[in-house]
Amino acid sequence: MLMLDDNEDLLNEMNTFFKDLFYIDVSNSVTHALQMIKKKPYNIIISNIMSIEMDGMFFINAAINIRPKAFIIIITDVTSKELTAKGVKKDLFEFLEKPLHPEDLLFAIHKACKELLVEQKKNRHNIMSDLKNVHDSFLNIVNSQTDGIMVIDSNGIIIYANPAVETLFRAKQSAFIGQLFGFPLGNHNKDRTEIGIFRSNGEKGTAEIITTNIFWHGKKSQLITFRDITDRKKAQKQVQR
Structure with a gap:
């Protein structure tokens, strides 16, 4: 979690209040805060809309561009709240009106954590769905x-x-x-071997097998491809006679 504000007393107060509850970094510099956001994957970013260095909306939108999945908590006054809302191109954000109290921020952080958890579950579901589609396509x-x-x-x-x-x-x-399987397989990927095969009707044949190392349902496995070369082997024997 990162908090940006030009009021150092407020930053110190919030840092003292939250340091035993959350991992929190604080900054009173927009430039420094953006550098920190680039280096660390903050899930929650808290910012005062008014900045001593540049327009607060510039920072917020820059932060969103760097960490689009972060939850943004915006500290603002009543008069700029509506204007600010129009400028934030993001679903996951919350407003806190001045003056800021630690308890209000704690409530907003709690809300952020819940919404981030919902978003993570949704993303995990989408990933699992994509993996299933890939697996189904592979099986087809x-x-x-x-x-x-x-x-x-x-x-x-x-x-x-x-x-x-x-x-x-x-x-x-x-x-x-x-x-x-009953036939020793090497550990080398793309091994190619000829083996004798016995069909259920008693016929004998020859197959060329290729071994490929894969992961099947997350576990190391080997994919064996069988190519029936029985007729080819018979033809070769005929030629050799």
Whole structure:
């Protein structure tokens, strides 16, 4: 929290009152206060609308440009309150009329904390929604692939299989989930290996697998891509004869 005012006695009074309740910096210089805002991510900025260095609205709007998510508490008099409100291009702000009392400021800070918490929850919800959309888009891409794809957790357990796995192994996707992969995987990203595969109908085949290190639901995992090269291997053997 940062408080700007040209009254040093008021700054000292507020600093003494709040220092055991909140982390607070104080300044009587607009230039210095703007420098501090650039360096520290203040959530709450308190400013006297009247400034000895420059117009108070300049400072407030400059502070908003630097910290657009901060809650602004404006100290003003009744006559300039309406004019000030028109100049603040921000939703999260509060007015305090002079003379300023610590109890009034404490109430305003409490309100600011509640509104900031609501805003943070809203942002967190939006982030989670965006992450879900990204994950859903990823699954749509993976599910549309003609190559078989599995995700293996750090214990070697299969935790995901795409529809193409059914074609490759002639078995349902659900049959693989929770099973041990059963083939040693290297720790190197983009490893390419040929393995023998056994289909549920007893047929044997060959697949080329590529291992990619990923995070799946926040946990380290490996994505395995299977490409059926059975026909290619048979053709190679025919040529070699």
